[in-house]
Amino acid sequence: MALSGVKNNRGELRILENLDELRTDLADYIAELSEAAVKERGVFAIALSGGSLIGLMGKLCEAPYNKTVDWAKWYIFWADERVVAKNHSDSNYKLAKDGILSKVPIVPSHVHSINDSVSAEEAADEYMFVIRQLVKTRMVSVSDISDCPKFDLILLGMGPDGHIASLFPSHAVLDETDEWVTFITDSPKPPPERITFTLPVINSASNVAIVVTGESKAEAVHLAIDNVEPNCPSLPARLVQPTKGKLVWFLDKPAASKLDDLQFSE
Numbered sequence: 310m311a312l313s314g315v316k317n318n319r320g321e322l323r324i325l326e327n328l329d330e331l332r333t334d335l336a337d338y339i340a341e342l343s344e345a346a347v348k349e350r351g352v353f354a355i356a357l358s359g360g361s362l363i364g365l366m367g368k369l370c371e372a373p374y375n376k377t378v379d380w381a382k383w384y385i386f387w388a389d390e391r392v393v394a395k396n397h398s399d400s401n402y403k404l405a406k407d408g409i410l411s412k413v414p415i416v417p418s419h420v421h422s423i424n425d426s427v428s429a430e431e432a433a434d435e436y437m438f439v440i441r442q443l444v445k446t447r448m449v450s451v452s453d454i455s456d457c458p459k460f461d462l463i464l465l466g467m468g469p470d471g472h473i474a475s476l477f478p479s480h481a482v483l484d485e486t487d488e489w490v491t492f493i494t495d496s497p498k499p500p501p502e503r504i505t506f507t508l509p510v511i512n513s514a515s516n517v518a519i520v521v522t523g524e525s526k527a528e529a530v531h532l533a534i535d536n537v538e539p540n541c542p543s544l545p546a547r548l549v550q551p552t553k554g555k556l557v558w559f560l561d562k563p564a565a566s567k568l569d570d571l572q573f574s575e
């Protein structure tokens with residue numbers, strides 16, 4: 310049976326019994342946000358991550374979602390990307406294309422992937438320019454408290470070290486507040502060159518979901534969510550605090566196993 314509730318102002322926690330339930334709950338959540346955004350704005354601007362998240366989104370390609378979701382209204386972005394060719398096995402674009410985008414009727418021109426034929430710095434600048442144009446035409450909303458884009462949904466995974474997107478613990482890039490998109494060339498997890506949304510962009514989204522499974526991530530989940538002493542100010546996942554938006558954690562039981570006293574109603 311799933312547990313659900315709000316904890317420590319760290320967002321809504323959804324703790325699912327097993328991966329199958331998590332996949333279904335995640336697909337329902339994305340489909341509902343898509344429907345609401347299309348009704349309100351006529352489009353749905355969604356940013357994906359790489360890693361295990363894509364496999365966990367797989368139910369969206371199955372009935373009923375493959376027929377009921379208004380795929381033509383989706384605009385797809387990436388919260389982070391590895392600076393490799395688009396056909397490389399490390400590419401977050403390739404992962405999403407093979408796992409989801411090639412299986413549903415997304416409009417190809419709505420897929421905003423990163424230029425893989427330039428340097429990390431140039432790719433970050435180009436990507437920011439593309440997003441800026443889409444903000445101007447309101448395909449992507451704009452935050453009313455900063456000049457940041459306001460994505461309808463940013464989907465994040467989390468590594469065992471607490472990294473989200475390509476924002477790694479104690480990395481200087483966590484302090485980046487001027488740019489929407491930036492780059493790193495020293496990622497502790499290969500490949501070293503990556504581009505990533507910055508924290509101000511992530512925290513300006515209308516909705517952010519962090520999807521985490523497996524016991525190897527339980528300690529990072531505890532540090533990111535619980536009131537721990539000393540606090541972990543440089544743990545990226547803890548810095549996800551949407552200013553006006555809503556944060557939801559999707560966890561399986563092993564990932565949630567080190568959380569302090571859960572007292573949600575079943």
Ligand SMILES: O=C1O[C@H](COP(=O)(O)O)[C@@H](O)[C@H](O)[C@H]1O
Pocket residue numbers: 358359360361362389390391401465466467468469472473474475498
């Ligand atoms: O390198 C990355 O890792 C994170 C987490 O991946 P996971 O396989 O442990 O879920 C991912 O969210 C990010 O997009 C990716 O570039």
